[in-house]
Amino acid sequence: MKRWAQATRRLVETPWRLVFIALSCFSLLAASCALIAGSGTYTVTVTAWDRYVRLGTSAATVGDALKEANVVLGPNDYSFPTPEAPLTQGLDIKVVRASLAFINDGGRIRAIETAKDTVGEILSQAGVELGPEDAVIPPAEERVPDDGRIRIVRVTYADVIEEEVIPYTVERRSDGSLEAGLVRTLTAGKEGLARVEYSVRYEDGVEVSRQEVSRELVREPSPQVLLVGTLQEVTRGSDNIRFNKAIEVVATAYCPCVKCCGPYANGYTHTGLVAEKGVIAVDPRVIPLGSRVYVDGYGFAVAGDTGGAIKGSRVDLCFSTHEEALAWGMKRVKVYVIE
Ligand SMILES: [Zn+2]
Structure with missing residues (x-):
């Protein structure tokens, strides 16, 4: 080992040997x-x-x-x-030497063998014709990337005519002959119509933007006119009823009997009132529980009960007897919420 190292050193140290090594290289x-x-x-x-x-x-x-x-x-x-x-x-x-370039022309890919340097040269070798707005990635003057991929985005335009609905406006008019809380339609609104021409820009067949070129009014919209009630007092018989708002409801009827309230009815309402004439069941989201009300054809009452089927603009009127409840049946009436 030591002798080998000495021999190597002698070899390297000798100038003529160095020349020999250089020549060999x-x-x-x-x-x-x-x-x-x-x-x-x-x-x-x-x-x-x-x-x-x-x-x-x-x-x-x-x-x-x-x-x-x-x-x-x-x-x-x-x-x-x-x-x-x-x-x-x-x-x-x-x-x-030619290598492969891959030209993705609007989604269709073709491979081409080429020894050209720039994207533009390769495209002209491939006989690709570009429209004035078509985009090339990378740009024509640049070298093709190492992966050989060239992308052409075809840009086209088309005129498109579309009909557009013009929404109508809503006009609200106060009406002193209509009860507060009620709204009536005086005139139905009518939507208008416009014919609009767009210039649509497509890239590879997919719409990317549009510009309005012209707009023609086909039909003017006409406004909807609503009457909004402001009346807060009505007369029923000898009663002057002042109220906050009126609600139109569908009113059904019941009595405390087993047929109306089931075998476990205890004769009391949800709020602990005795179920009797003058108590009505309401949807508390429409008429708050405890409200004093006047129901047309029924009279003054308290919103003192609820019911599984009483949702929205519905009330259930309690009568003293089953016969009276049957006689009422189901009616569409106004409820005046007094307080
Ligand atoms: Zn009954």
């Missing part, structure tokens, strides 16, 4: 390039994707010289100068 480098030194008329060099050749040749054209250098051009490879060019002394011939 140089000849290795030279061997990596093919040197075809014939006794030709010209000495030229060929630089291809995989080799560098120095060639002595009597060939007349670049193409012949490439053959002698065993460089076979594929249909889309190219050499500079071109194969037809005459050979001259000292010429440096460069060969570029």
Whole structure:
């Protein structure tokens, strides 16, 4: 081990040995390039994707010289100068091998073998024609990216005519002859109609934006007119009833009997009142429990009960007897909420 190290050091330290090592390295480098030194008329060099050749040749054209250098051009490879060019002394011939580019043209992808550098050159080799607004990614003047992908976004325009509904406005008028809380429609609103022309921009067939070109009024909308009640006092028989609001409801009837209230009825309401005439069941979201009310055809009452079926504009009127409840049946009436 120690002797080997000493021998190596002696070898490296000797100047002549150093020269020998340098020469060896140089000849290795030279061997990596093919040197075809014939006794030709010209000495030229060929630089291809995989080799560098120095060639002595009597060939007349670049193409012949490439053959002698065993460089076979594929249909889309190219050499500079071109194969037809005459050979001259000292010429440096460069060969570029074709690679694949993938052109995504509005969603359709095609592969093309090309030795061109820029996107624009590749597209013209592929015979792709671009419209004035079509976009190319990367731009035509840039080099094709390493993955070979080129994207073309086709931009087109079309005129589109659409009918558009114009909503009507709502006009509310106070009406002193209508009870507060009630609203009546005096005039039904009517929607208008417009015919609108748009210029629509499509990218690869998909709409991306639109601009209004013209608008033609086909039909003017007409407003809806609502009458809003403000009346807060009505007369029923000898009673003057002042109220906060009136509600139109569907009123059904019941009595405390087993048929009306089930076998477990105890004769009391939800709020602990005795179930009797003058107590009505309400939806508390519409008429608050405890409200004093006047029900047309029934009289003064208290909103003192609720019921599973009493939802929204519905009330259930309690009568003393089953016969009276049956006689009422079901009616559409106004309830005046007094307080
Ligand atoms: Zn009953």
